[in-house]
Amino acid sequence: MYSLLLAIVYVAFVSLGLPDSLVGSGWPVMHEDLGVPVGYAGIVTMLIAGGTIVSSLASERLTRRLGAGLVTAVSVGLTAAALIGFSTSGSFWLLCLWAIPYGLGAGAVDAALNNYVALHYAARHMNWLHSFWGVGASISPFIMSYALTSGLGWSGAYRIVGITQAVLTCVLLLSLPLWGRVNPRVPLGRADDAAEDAASGAPAADGRGGRPVPLREALRIPGVVMVLAAFFAYCALETTAMLWASTYLVADRGVTPETAAAFASLYILGITGGRFLSGFVADRVGDRALIRGGFVAVGVGVVMIALPLPTDVLALAGLVVAGLGSAPIYPAIIHSTPTNFGRRSSQAIIGVQMAAAYSGATFMPPLFGALSSWAGMWTFPLFLAVFVAVGLVMSERLNRTVAGLPGPDERNDQ
Template structure:
C-alpha cells in the first residue's frame, strides 16, 4: 500500500509541473491566433497566480473537511477541466476565464500534497518529488511542440495535457482508500506543545504563530530569486555580458536544470543532513553562484555561476516544506503550508516584474545584485527562524 501510494504521489507531482510551461511554450503562436499583444500573457499568469494564492490559503479548511486524498483528486480534476477549456477557447477573454479555476485547482493540490508528504514521508522523498515536478515542467514544451508540428495547433497541446490530467484524477479517485491505509508515519516534533486542531486556522491566527513571519518571508524571497533568475538571466547575459543569444538561452535553462538535478541529488543526503542544514548550505551555495555573476570575472565564470546558483536553490523549497510539521506541529502544518505556498506565489508574481521595471529605469546590470540581495535575506531569515524555534523549544524542555 505504502509503495503504491508513493508511486501515485510521484506521478501527481509530474502532473503538477506539466501545465506550468505550456503557456510559455505555446504563447508565440497563441497570441497571434488570438489577436492580442505578446504582453497579454502577463494577465493570464496573474489570474492563475491569484487563483492559486486564494486556494492555497483555503487548503487547510478544505483538507480538514474532505481529506488530502479527495482534495488532491478534485483539484487535479479542476485543473484538467480548465486545461480542456483552454483547448476550446477561441478568444482571449475565454482563456482569462479558464485561468481562474486552473489556478484554484493548482493551489489546492500543491498545498495538500506537500503537507501530506511532509507528514508521512522522509525528507529524501520531498526532494525527489520536487525534482519530478521539474520533469513535468520540462516535458510540457515537448508536448506543445508535438501538437504544433503535427497540425493540432496550440489547442492540441492543452488538450493532450488536459486528458492526461483527467486520467490522473480518475486514478486518484479510485485509489482514495490508499490515502488512509498507505501512510508511512514520520514522527514530527512540534516546536511547542499544542493541542490537536479542531477547526481550520484563520490567516490572522497563522501569522501570529511564533516563527511563521520568518518562514513566509523565506518563501517570498526564495521565489524572488528563482523566478527572477529564470526569467531574466538570458536577457542579462545578452545585454550586459555580450553573450550570444543562443548561448545565453542555453545557460539560462541550465539554471533550472541545476534546480531539478540538484533536488534529485539532494534526496540522497537529505535524511542524513536534515532539513535545517540543507536549507543553510543550499542558501550559501546559491550565494556563491550569484557572487560569480556579480564579480567582474570572465564570462565563463558567470555562466557557471548560474548553474551553481540553481544547485544551491535546489534543496531549499522542499526542505522548508518538509520541516514545517517539525517546526510548527503536525496539527498546524496544513494551514501553514497553505500560506507558505501563497507567499511563494506572491514572490513569483511580483518580484520578476519589479526587476524588469528597475532594469528599464536603471540598467540590466542590476540583475546579479538584485538576486544577491534576496539571497542574503533568505539566508538571514532562515537562520533567524532556527534561532526563534530553538528558543521556543527550550522553553518547554
C-alpha cells in the same frame, strides 16, 4: 500500501508540472491566433496566480473537511477541466475565464499534497518529488512543440495535458482509501491515542478533522513570519533568475543569445538535477542544513555572475552553481514545517507559505523588469543578492527562534 500511494504521489508531481510551461512555450503562437498583443500573457498568468493564492489560503479548511486525498483529486480534476477549456478557447476572454479554475485547482493541490508528503514521508522523497515536478515542467514545452509541428496546434497541447490530468484524477479517486492508512512521520502530540490527538486539534492521518487554524492565529505562531519571508525571497530569486538570466547575459555581458539561452536552461536543469541528488543526502544532512547550504551556494553563484572579469566563463558557471544551490531550498522549507510548527498547524502554515511563494514568483520578476529599465540590466545579480541575504537571514532567525521554544506540538497544546 505505503509504496503504492508513494508511486501515485510521484506520478501526481510529474503531472502537476506538465501545465506550468504551456503558456510560455505556446504564447508566441497563441497570441496571434487569439488576436491580442504579446504582452497579454501577463494577464493570463496573473489570473492564474491570483487563483493559486486564494486557494492556497483556503486549503487548510478544505483539507480538514474533505481529506488530503479528495482535495488532491478534486483539484487535479479542476485543472484538467480548465486545461481542456483552454483547448476549446477561441477568444482571449475565454482563456482568461478558464485561467481562474486552473489557478484555484493548482493552489489547492500544491498545498494539500506538499503538506501530506511533509507529514508522512522522509526528506529524500520531498526532494525527489519536486525533482519529478521539474521533469513534468520540462516535458510540457516538448508537448507544445509536438502539437505545433504535427498540425494539432497549441490547443492540441492543452488537450493532451488536460486528458492526462483527467486520467490522473481517476487514479487519485481510486486511491482514496489509501490516504488515511499511512502513519505520519512526526509525533501526533502529547499522546498516541486518538482521543488525546483529537483533543489537541490535530487532524487525522489524511488531514481530515481537527480544529482549523485561522490565518491570524497562524501568523502569530513564533517563526511563521520568518519562514514566510524566507520562502517569498527564495521564490522571488528563482523565478527572477529563470526569466531574466538570459537577457542579462546578452545585454550586460555581451554573450551570444544562443549561449545565453543554453546556460539559462542549465539553471533550470540544475534545480531539477540538484533536487534528485539532494534526495540521497537529505535524511542524513537534515532540512536546516540543506536550506542554509542552498542559500550559501546561490550566493556564491550570484557573486560569480557579478564579477566584472574579461571572460564570461565564471558568470556562466555561476548560473549552474546558483541552480544547484536553489535545488534543495523549496523542498526543505516545506518538509521542515511540521517539525518546526507542529502537525496541527502545518496545513495552515504550508497554505500560507504557498501564497507567499506565489506572491514572490508573480510580482518580483516584473519588479526587476521595471528596475532594469530604469537603472540598467547590471542590477540583475544585485537584485538576486538581496533575496539571497533575506532568505538566509530569515531562515537562520527561524532556526534560533524554534530552538528556544518548547516542542511544536507542546506549543500547539498550550
